[in-house]
Amino acid sequence: MTTTRPSRRRTLLVVVALGAVAALVTVAVVVVPLLLPPGPRPLFQLPVACGETWRLGTYPGHDDYDVDLFPIEDDAWGRPVLASAAGEVTVAGINGTLGGRTPGDPDGPRGRGGGYWVKIDHGGRWETQYLHLLEPPLVRAGQRVEQGEQIGKVGSTGNSGAPHLHYEQRRGWAKVETWFNGLPSGITHDDREYTVTRTSRNCPP
Template identity: 40%
Template sequence: MRWRPKRLALIVALVATLTLLCCGGTVSALLLGGVADDSGTMTLSSTGCGVGGPVDPNAKLPRLQSYGTAQMKNAAIIINVGAELKLPPRAWVIAVATAMQESRLSNLGYLGENNDHDSLGLFQQRPSSGWGKPSQVTDPEYAATKFYNKLKTVKNWDHLPLTRAAQRVQISAYPNAYAKHELVATQIVNVLADGAANAAGSSVSMVCASPADVAASGWTNPLAEKGPDAHKWDVGSGFRTLDRPKHQGVDLIVDTGTPVRSVASGVVSRVKCDETFAGVKDCDHAGYPGKGGCGWMLEIQHPGNIMTRYCHLVERPNLRAGQQVAAGEVVATSGTSGNSSGPHLHFEVHLNNGRSSASAVDPVQFMAQRGAPLGGSQ
């Protein structure tokens, strides 16, 4: 597969704010600074977890960030082929992100001395490696079909991190490059396929992901449980409120002992006792306001240089730094250690794998953008 030179690299400034409100089977999405029609007018996309189906690739399509209408048409073709093959939206997100990395969603022909061997088309498939004739791999429908057919042979592809699933199809020299496109690929699928990236990840029924599901975006809720006895919970203290301007996350109100899940696939970066009791580092007891610190805390780094932090855990998570975790995997148990007035999970999201207040973003908006809204009743 081709490594794209810098002139072809996608430089995505994450300035788009996507607000998703999912209830009654509908989702409303607004991308600010990201989506425009051919005249440059911003558009509001009303979406519904894929129930409306993918858009016709020949329809008038919007632009999204640095992707023009021709590129969006290629994305629409990729999505439509996935739908025709009865693959769930998770496959569409993987395929679109892969084509973003390989060609910036452009159907590339032969590039002369810049060509990587005989790589061609949206996915930079090589005729000499058995992908098809040059005229075939430069046909977007054919190329997408070949990609999906290979993806289906990958064991548990729908539960793998996007970059690993894509790499097992593409066999790229830069296997970690696909991850950085997951957010914009999710937005493209939502814009072109009626919010399909917010549907349940492995389902072809186009139903909004429940709090217990991993959405097609690859993200899920940190506290959801399946079954009639699942814990009910709500968002308590919010992100940087007027009364708590230095609160860098949100408090999710649950009883002690609630399973805490990784919100996406990733790698554990830190497990720490962040509390001092009577002059001794000790997190194995209930906390109280003013004590200071997160108590038992866990940090996980996710594709796209996203870090999530989980605080006030009841005990040390049975994890080690460098350990891989899957989306939805139980990684800890909620409690009230550290600076805590009662049982809850303090949840933070940081960009650029940062740990400071400067890198923190509002988890409610961030998780809604990925089809995994916070709140047990949503």
């Protein structure tokens, strides 16, 4: 009995020490990358089909750096939404509630939040978000996507007044001005209504 107790005590100490080391490694793996400065900005492209011209806009109360995209020609419903750059899907699901606005009932009840949405991690602490999609996303969390790959369709789910794509670029935890094909969009704040047109260069290689 006297020889067993010290042995058990040593075993317990070893287990506790190993657990502490494992916890520290886990914290380091998760926290250290978040403390590093962001990497260079990816060459983001408009999240719509190559050659299409869309109107990018914001309005008072929309939130700084948020961009709404509407096609210049034809209907927005069901238009392909494409990945702005290659990366890994981290979220693909429902943000808030869907509401009831559809192509057959465009004036149906609004939902809350972003409706069907997708978030993509592009590495270097850069990410993009795509909201108000028409249907469940065409991708899943953990999936690798390439630039120009379709991830959903334009819709009006969530808190949306009309079919459009709500889009954001984020660096670290903060939203930043959206850039497309190496050029800034000019949408930086929401203290006044502002629109600009851009043509997509999100083209196959």
